[in-house]
Structures are given as structure tokens and as C-alpha cells.
Amino acid sequence: MEKPAGGVQSVERALSLLEHLAAQDEGMRLSDLAHAAGLTVSTTHRLLTTLEQRGFVHADAGSRRWHVGRSAFAVGAAFIRQRNFVAPALPYLRRLRDATRETANLGIIEDGEVITLTQVESREITRAISPPGGRVPVLYSGMGKAILATWDDRAIEAFLGTYHFQRKTPHSLTAPAAARREIALIRERGYAVDDEEFVLGLRCVAAVVLGPQGEATCALSVSGLAVRMTPSRVAEAGRAVLGLAGEFSGWLSGRP
Amino acid sequence: MEKPAGGVQSVERALSLLEHLAAQDEGMRLSDLAHAAGLTVSTTHRLLTTLEQRGFVHADAGSRRWHVGRSAFAVGAAFIRQRNFVAPALPYLRRLRDATRETANLGIIEDGEVITLTQVESREITRAISPPGGRVPVLYSGMGKAILATWDDRAIEAFLGTYHFQRKTPHSLTAPAAARREIALIRERGYAVDDEEFVLGLRCVAAVVLGPQGEATCALSVSGLAVRMTPSRVAEAGRAVLGLAGEFSGWLSGRP
DNA sequence: AGGCGATTTCCGCATTGTGGAAAATTTTTG
DNA sequence: CAAAAATTTTCCACAATGCGGAAATCGCCT
Numbered sequence: 279m280e281k282p283a284g285g286v287q288s289v290e291r292a293l294s295l296l297e298h299l300a301a302q303d304e305g306m307r308l309s310d311l312a313h314a315a316g317l318t319v320s321t322t323h324r325l326l327t328t329l330e331q332r333g334f335v336h337a338d339a340g341s342r343r344w345h346v347g348r349s350a351f352a353v354g355a356a357f358i359r360q361r362n363f364v365a366p367a368l369p370y371l372r373r374l375r376d377a378t379r380e381t382a383n384l385g386i387i388e389d390g391e392v393i394t395l396t397q398v399e400s401r402e403i404t405r406a407i408s409p410p411g412g413r414v415p416v417l418y419s420g421m422g423k424a425i426l427a428t429w430d431d432r433a434i435e436a437f438l439g440t441y442h443f444q445r446k447t448p449h450s451l452t453a454p455a456a457a458r459r460e461i462a463l464i465r466e467r468g469y470a471v472d473d474e475e476f477v478l479g480l481r482c483v484a485a486v487v488l489g490p491q492g493e494a495t496c497a498l499s500v501s502g503l504a505v506r507m508t509p510s511r512v513a514e515a516g517r518a519v520l521g522l523a524g525e526f527s528g529w530l531s532g533r534p
Numbered sequence: 535m536e537k538p539a540g541g542v543q544s545v546e547r548a549l550s551l552l553e554h555l556a557a558q559d560e561g562m563r564l565s566d567l568a569h570a571a572g573l574t575v576s577t578t579h580r581l582l583t584t585l586e587q588r589g590f591v592h593a594d595a596g597s598r599r600w601h602v603g604r605s606a607f608a609v610g611a612a613f614i615r616q617r618n619f620v621a622p623a624l625p626y627l628r629r630l631r632d633a634t635r636e637t638a639n640l641g642i643i644e645d646g647e648v649i650t651l652t653q654v655e656s657r658e659i660t661r662a663i664s665p666p667g668g669r670v671p672v673l674y675s676g677m678g679k680a681i682l683a684t685w686d687d688r689a690i691e692a693f694l695g696t697y698h699f700q701r702k703t704p705h706s707l708t709a710p711a712a713a714r715r716e717i718a719l720i721r722e723r724g725y726a727v728d729d730e731e732f733v734l735g736l737r738c739v740a741a742v743v744l745g746p747q748g749e750a751t752c753a754l755s756v757s758g759l760a761v762r763m764t765p766s767r768v769a770e771a772g773r774a775v776l777g778l779a780g781e782f783s784g785w786l787s788g789r790p
Numbered sequence: 791a792g793g794c795g796a797t798t799t800c801c802g803c804a805t806t807g808t809g810g811a812a813a814a815t816t817t818t819t820g
Numbered sequence: 821c822a823a824a825a826a827t828t829t830t831c832c833a834c835a836a837t838g839c840g841g842a843a844a845t846c847g848c849c850t
Binding site: 542543544563564565575576579583598 | 795796797798799800805806807
């Protein structure tokens, strides 16, 4: 009627209900939900009943409120397990590459190391090459430090307590105190810098991507040769990576 | 036709597609998905298109495969954020209480401490009382130790490295070595025991609840007075809590 | 180029979902 | 504690909506 959408009406409505429920942490009552979604009460009730049979929503008998159900959780978890955010990240990585003219990377933390899942290469002739799939200890990586900085202090202390510091280059962090200062700096400006701390001649600027719960899901970074990555270009790359990580976070959480 | 379900057909079918996609980590092609779900190709395509418009699935242009999308992730994340697993856990906690005649608890780890989210009290006259909402350091809690034991060794070492050991009772763990032995034991038998390590006269048996990705989501425990919790009853409670935690894990991941 | 499997679009039909209104239930109020 | 108000649940007749067969299109391999 209103919208010339080519979709299945009842499915669209059901999905809309799920999104409304996800947005209200206290759950919603039937009539409120119907009003919010712009549907009649009876239609809303029928759709909710269907969703409930499949476990995608759950009606709390006591408070008469509807909540997101276990099946929605089980399905959503597959998104991370399957690494389905890698392909959608590519447009952001491309924009990051184009904004900085350096290689753009996407990485996650797994078992105490940073894995670069994918990258979009710089078009420069001389470019840093560290192919996707590689593993790097957290503190030697801009992405690792950016994610680390989102943890609470307790977890960070626990991590630093047993981290095996190594002097890979003259610029490497070699003590917990230096790491703490670094983390404070990252929190202040929003992005992390790897200033030739892992490989001499390579600089890296990274920012974290947050999921819908505010949890660090992954990180974006820009890596380039130190000769090109001057202080002013590092700052410029910081703004770019911060902006695009923010956009990608928003996309992950549901907003375009 | 086949099923006398009172639900909305197209919505049920769409949810079924989501669940099939979540189960196949490599994604699925249209025709395979249609076959798996028992639908015609054209119907499947129409439903997928609708789901895609809302971002609940994503079609990878290159490989021609469909995957779970970001919106499903965003909605599913609300399940954990809203703590929607607390109410559904109650039936399991009740069964646990009835099987052991002791108080049954549900807890999570947050900021390095265990929070008891809810409990079902023992019917015994003399019962241990530690009301929901309380926070206890991880290593003093059966639930905390059970969750800790699921972490990888690296993370455990990091944790133990800065843990502030305190001798709360003569039975408390007071050194990393003892904690490591304890974790090995927990992994071997599947459940954790707090043997008067936090409060004298109180024993606790706990097992972890795993989410769809195999991640520790929360833990179940049984707590009772040491005078009643004899070694044989501890072993019995261990079997009960292990079984029910497993059932609850299965429920969380989609199977009843 | 050509053929084949898979995907996408189209369309007439009746199955299916819709929303008003009534019945049942719960909550609030007098 | 009874009556009223508000909300949830069930029911039903109608036609709008979703269905699936088939045709058109696309993409890939030989």
C-alpha cells in the first residue's frame, strides 16, 4: 500500500518486530509493540506467536513482556562464527585505502594473537606486504593494541602480567608500564599507532570496531612504509581509520 | 498442509531458512537451501530477497552463496545484553534443585567477578543463603572456576598472573600452581567444586553452559551446607549439574 | 560459440494472511 | 471485594497476498 516493496509482507513485519524488540532492553508489551511497528494488535499477536513457536521471541508470562529469544541468538552467533563481516567490510577498507593511499587491513584477536582476516592493498609501487592470515602478538600490532584498549583495566593487567615482551625493533614496547601509557594514549585519541614496533620501516594506524553490545568485534588498520607515513600523515590516517571504524560499527549494529 | 501449525506460513518458512543458513558455516546456494528447507526455488528466492532487504541474510555476489546477515547478529546480540536467558534457565534450575535438594544458581562472569543472576532455593530448613546479585572473585566460586577452565591456557595464565590470591578459608586456593591443578581436574571431570574455599561450611558444584559458538555463556551450580554435601553427594550433584548444564547449552544452541 | 545448470522474473489462481470485533483474561479502580 | 478499564487472545469472512509452475535470463564450463 504505502511502500512499493517487493518483499513478503508478513516476513517484513515479523523482522520489524524482532528489531523493535532488540532495541528495547526491558522488553515490550504486545500493544506497545503493535503501536511501535504500526500494526494492528491482532496481526502483531499472530506474528509474535509464530516467532515464539520457533523460539525467536519469548513471552515472559509474569511481566507480559516479549523479548528476543534463544533462536535469534543462535542464528546471530553464526554471523560471527562464519566471519560474515569480512565481505561487508571490504567497501570500508577500500575507502580507507583510497583516503590514505596505503594498505587497509581488517583483523580480530584469537588466542592472544591478531589475525589479519583480509586487506585491500595500496596502489603504491613500494608497499608493505604482510598477507592476510598472518598472526602477530597483540602488543606488536596496531589492531591488537586498539582492541586491547577497550578491555577493562582488570583484564588488561591480567594480560600484561604474563605477556612475553620481546624487543623486535628498537621501538618495541618492552615493559608493562610502557604498555599502560600506550593504552591511555589510545583511549584518549581513539586510534592506536604501531610506530615501527614490529618491523622496522613499517607504521600502522588502527581503530576498533564495536558490536551492538559495545564489545570489540574486530579492528581496521592502515599500514604503510615509515618513509611515507610521516607524523602528519599518521594523524590524517588516524582520523580516517577512526571515522571508518565508526561507520562500520554503526553498520554492524544495524544503522546505515 | 502437513502440519497443523497455527502460525504464519511465510514467516515460519523464513525463520527456517535462517536456521538452515546458520547451520552451514560455508553458506548455502539458493537451490540447496530450497531443497534443505523443502521449499520450491522460487518461494525460497522470494523469502531470501525479503530477508536480504532487511539485512538478515546476505548474498555473496561472487560465490553465489547466502549467509546470515548483520541484522540477525544485531538482534541476536540483544538476547545476551538483555539477559534473556535468565527466565528460560529457571526450569533447569528447578530440576537441578529437585535432583539435589540444594539451592541451584545461575551465574556469569563480569569484570573479573562472578555474578549470581538468579537462583532456586533449596527446600531444606537450613540452607545456604547468598542472594542473587552478589559478586564473588572468580577463583572462590565454583561457577567462576568452571568458566575459567574453558578459556585457553594463554588467557588462563594471563589471568592467574595478576590474580590477587587471598586465604578466605583454610581451603582457599592460594597459588597459581594449585589453580592450574584445579583447572586440569575440572576439565577432566567436567564440573568444578568449591570445597569450602570461600565460606567455611559451604560446598558448591558447578558446570559451564556453552553458547552456539562453544563459548562459555554462563554457569549453573548447586550450593549446600558442607555437612549435607558429603563426597558421594558432591559426585552425585556433579553428574546432575553437568547433565543439566549440557541440556541448557543444547537449548541455547537451538535444540530441545 | 554453444550448451547446461542455476538464478531471477512473471503471472493467474486459491491459499493464506488480514483486521475488525467478540470473548477471555488480567489489572486497576471505586 | 465488586465493578470497570485495559489488555490479551480467539474467531471469522473476505480478498489481498503469497504461492509455485514455467519462461526468461544469467553465468559458467568445455
